[in-house]
Amino acid sequence: MNAYAIILLALGMSMDAFAASMGKGATLHKPKFSEAIRTGLIFGAIETLTPLIGWSLGMLASRFVLEWSHWVAFVLLVFLGGRMIIEGFRNGNDDEECEPLRRHGFWLLVTTAIATxxxxxxxxVGLAFLQVNILVMALAIGCATFTMSTLGMMIGRFIGPLLGKRAEILGGIVLIGIGAEILYSHFTG
Known part of the structure; x- marks a missing residue:
């Protein structure tokens, strides 16, 4: 696999994380750059590990992983998105009583990163059957995801005030949409 293909694949793999982090950034009250970096690091680290795990599983049992990964991603993203939508409506009723969210919890970010x-x-798993340096590929995917997630959080910072209380609802819809797109892509091949 040449450098151009590696970069394209890495950017393609980072798009879900970009969309999810943009939604996360929109739900926060003026997230700081340090929070964007933190989110990028969490998403990037997990996105670096998952192709390595997939490659290892591909060596062992690729059929099972390929058959179920889209369903696991779909369920996790719908759950997280639904939770965000419910919280958005719940917070929408408490106009002045609710202190604005300044930081997402570590485990919420980890769960979102795993799902995406x-x-x-x-x-x-697929790379396990090709002649590719999996470490280079995983690092490229992780670096692209770190960059795109950090950028997504900062874009979300500017979108959030425009959306107001609806930002969390929109973020939940984005996560559900990502889950639906993963499922749709699987079935349409």
Missing amino acids: SLDAMAVG
């Missing part, structure tokens, strides 16, 4: 990186795990 399951496609990278499936790619890792």
